[in-house]
Amino acid sequence: MLHAKHSAGDDDDVNWNTDDEIDNFQSSPRNVVHMDETVAKFIEMGFSIEMIGRAVEETGGENPEPLMILETLFKISTSPEASSSKSKVIDELIGMGFSEELVIKAIQEHGEENLKEITNALLSYAAEKMHETEKMHETENEDINNNYFSDDNDDINIFSGLSSSDEENELNSFHGDGRLQDLIKMGYPRKEASIALERCGKIASLAEVVDFIFAAQMARQLDEFWAASDEQERRINEPPPRRRRLNTDIASDDELIRLPNPMIGFGVPKEPGLITDRPVPIPNIALGPPYFYYENVAMTPKGVWATMSSHLYDIKPEFVDSLYFCAAARKRGYIHNLPIKNRFEIQPTPHYTIQEEFPLTKKWWPAWDKRTKLNCVLTCIASAQLTNKIRKRLEKHERDPAVQKDIVDQCKKWNLVWVGKNKAAPLEPYEMERLLGFPNNHTRGISRKDRYKSLGNSFQVDTVAYHLSVLKPLYPKGINVLSLFTGIGGGEVALHRLQIPMKLVVSVEISEVNRNIFRSFWEQTNQRGDLIEFRDVEELDDHKIEGLMDQYGGFDLVIGGSPCNNLAGANRVSRTGLEGDQSSLFYDYCRILEAVRSKASRMRR
């Protein structure tokens, strides 16, 4: 195990120290707060002392964790017994932060007896409001994010998302007159920040206000979680998910999974077809937290996605082509249990056409090459010889339509762009980084060949960030990430660009070259959390997973895309399917995910 721990002596270590002090409802042993403080927070949230006492008693244990108590409180507050008094329910809902107007509206719409419907309606109202606020917040953050890329100097690495000093300044300025603005800048929705300030009072510390917001958000999250709690309890005693099957076993599943056209998943920005409810709901057994996010190539041999889905709780994959996010195609499938409401893009968004993304190519782009999008960025590029051949042919037969067509075919096959007169060349590594949403020169310092290989195997950051964006309001204080097959850290770059703090990243990556790239990213972006590196997924057995979860309070997100070598269409040598040497590591993803979920269940109890 390779352990890169953040140095404790850094001068700018203010935030995490503060957060450690105020850590609240996470079920981490090290994060358990004093019971008096917990009770005070529950009272602030609108629960009566009587109800809190009952919840503590029903939760059981010598020192029940706040998260468990809160869960019990929600069960009690929405039980038929508790709903006997309409005014009491109204008071409690208002006490939870919902406006009186909305509560009354929800009751009128759904009837006073139907508490669950009322709660769902209120959550929807709140979600809509949060979404609006999030949009405002995105606009406000544009200036920060616009500095992320440098078009002028490719030799300068710019990681200007939320630097440590920026974050510190924001926190330090909290006690000034613009507290609401400060909270909004930190990423909290305006409504929640406003309520929190009102409820906590003028003399409240930053810790208390942030704590209050987090508690309210956790409460909302728990409400959805609670709906499936019975099922989850049952899950604890269930056997692990189905183990691997032979390809011959899954023929009947083939028909269940088809690639969508257009390949927009549950929807993408700027295209019609956005949906906010899954057509096939996530089975209760698979509801998070912990959340997981699995990725692989969309076009696999038949039956592979059906098999992968069956091993990941029968969640249907979301197929998305990243050409809806950038100027290059990238057809991928994602199986995840993330919410899909209120997704948002990271800023700045990439350009959507080749010519906009690489303006210098406009001068040389021939009219007969109609491409506006590139094909998938692969792990290998065309040779310099091909560029020479194309130039020579064009010098002789520039006006020959047959030659033009042949050359366009070559350009499509090898993803060439026009960089000079009659000169079609492959993308430079830094150009691929830009297409894929990475910082300029993210992969600098390794051989050119390795850069292409690593980039060809990576996530498209904007696409993944769009999916992960729903975590931002759920975890304003940051998340613990278990990153399998980390590669060059596409998932972590997405979280960083979303400004979701990473308190912990446990990374598994077999390539030393990739580990070095990711570690450089971690250091250059001044990450405050801990980075723990493993080389091989096989090193991560149940004992190690449980130890890490005990130490850090569990994982909030398990993310990774297992090797596609044996699935990818470009492989002419060993496209042997999911049981191939590399691609069968998918089963390790399942094993580790199940170990995390199982341990998380035990920790909740």
Add this chain to the structure above:
DNA sequence: GCCATCATGAAATATAGA
């Protein structure tokens, strides 16, 4: 029929170091 596809391995060539 057309088209795109997170690739692999061997041979050829270039580079670095003694």
Add this chain to the structure above:
DNA sequence: TCTATATTTCATGATGGC
């Protein structure tokens, strides 16, 4: 100049969606 290592180049189809 020789040798070891690194990099570039080339040849290698099948699959599945439309």
